[in-house]
Amino acid sequence: MPHYLQELFSLHGRRALVTGGSSGIGHAIAEALGRAGADVVLVARRPAELDQAAGHLRSHGVTTTCISADLADRDDVQRVCDTAGDIDILVNNAGNNIRKPMAELTTDDYELTLAVNLTAPYLLGQHYGPRMAARGWGRIINIGSQQSVSAFGDSGAYGAAKAGLAGLTRSQAEAWSPSGVCVNTIIPGFVLTPLTAPAQAVPGRIEALAARHMLGRNGVPADFAGAAVFLAGDASAFVTGQMLFVDGGFFVH
Ligand SMILES: NC(=O)c1ccc[n+]([C@@H]2O[C@H](COP(=O)([O-])OP(=O)(O)OC[C@H]3O[C@@H](n4cnc5c(N)ncnc54)[C@H](O)[C@@H]3O)[C@@H](O)[C@H]2O)c1
Numbered sequence: 158m159p160h161y162l163q164e165l166f167s168l169h170g171r172r173a174l175v176t177g178g179s180s181g182i183g184h185a186i187a188e189a190l191g192r193a194g195a196d197v198v199l200v201a202r203r204p205a206e207l208d209q210a211a212g213h214l215r216s217h218g219v220t221t222t223c224i225s226a227d228l229a230d231r232d233d234v235q236r237v238c239d240t241a242g243d244i245d246i247l248v249n250n251a252g253n254n255i256r257k258p259m260a261e262l263t264t265d266d267y268e269l270t271l272a273v274n275l276t277a278p279y280l281l282g283q284h285y286g287p288r289m290a291a292r293g294w295g296r297i298i299n300i301g302s303q304q305s306v307s308a309f310g311d312s313g314a315y316g317a318a319k320a321g322l323a324g325l326t327r328s329q330a331e332a333w334s335p336s337g338v339c340v341n342t343i344i345p346g347f348v349l350t351p352l353t354a355p356a357q358a359v360p361g362r363i364e365a366l367a368a369r370h371m372l373g374r375n376g377v378p379a380d381f382a383g384a385a386v387f388l389a390g391d392a393s394a395f396v397t398g399q400m401l402f403v404d405g406g407f408f409v410h
């Protein structure tokens with residue numbers, strides 16, 4: 158790779174933590190950051206899936222560590238902070254979506270959704286943001302949703318959390334960008350992953366959703382590799398507080 162591109166996009170010497178890094182978009186982002194040179198810490202719940210994901214990254218030469226944690230549990234989030242070591246790039250990717258009509262959502266549904274999609278990113282940001290700022294360089298990438306900006310598909314608690322995450326991004330950017338920490342949200346389109354399996358199971362739904370992307374297809378995890386490497390490195394040094402739509406031109410109506 159030409160030296161100029163190395164300077165812009167290389168992540169050598171950086172250490173990235175990716176939540177939900179054992180599957181879907183998070184795994185693709187972890188692989189991309191690792192193949193761009195970063196050491197990677199994968200955080201997710203299930204040890205077997207983590208081991209498999211780590212094995213895949215290591216097969217690409219990526220130095221990979223795993224931490225099994227339930228991000229809905231604040232003690233587990235604290236344990237991640239206590240054990241992961243210094244982190245230069247934080248990717249808040251783990252998410253859950255409890256799909257029910259608005260009036261059927263319970264308070265427990267709401268609190269679980271907020272805990273994983275919004276509180277865990279807040280707590281991890283509170284730990285890592287100031288430390289990145291003290292070192293004068295850092296990147297936080299939060300994974301939002303079309304529902305950061307629009308209501309979509311019986312997902313009221315998820316929409317509240319993802320809209321909150323976009324707001325959290327702006328506040329984190331305001332706080333830490335002056336010290337060299339860029340904080341941004343990636344907004345995906347509809348992506349074929351385990352999270353969207355219930356929607357994919359509805360006959361005709363995948364095709365209808367594909368037609369709502371200007372590119373005429375749904376997303377796949379690999380579609381996020383380029384944007385993640387961009388937002389994780391020096392190429393994005395003047396990009397902060399933004400929502401980057403990596404959504405194939407998705408339109409809600
Ligand atoms: N798939 C889509 O269409 C789509 C669209 C917009 C945004 N997103 C967002 O992308 C992110 C990744 O989702 P995905 O589509 O790759 O699905 P996925 O199911 O493959 O990944 C979600 C990850 O989050 C982890 N996770 C969930 N709850 C957790 C918990 N309590 N503790 C620890 N880890 C937990 C899962 O184990 C999994 O690794 C999520 O934040 C999701 O909201 C997805």
Ligand SMILES: O=C(O)[C@H](O)[C@@H](O)[C@H](O)[C@H](O)CO
Binds near residue numbers: 254301303309345353
């Ligand atoms: O769980 C889900 O079904 C997805 O996250 C959806 O909500 C959409 O794909 C997303 O909103 C588009 O960004």
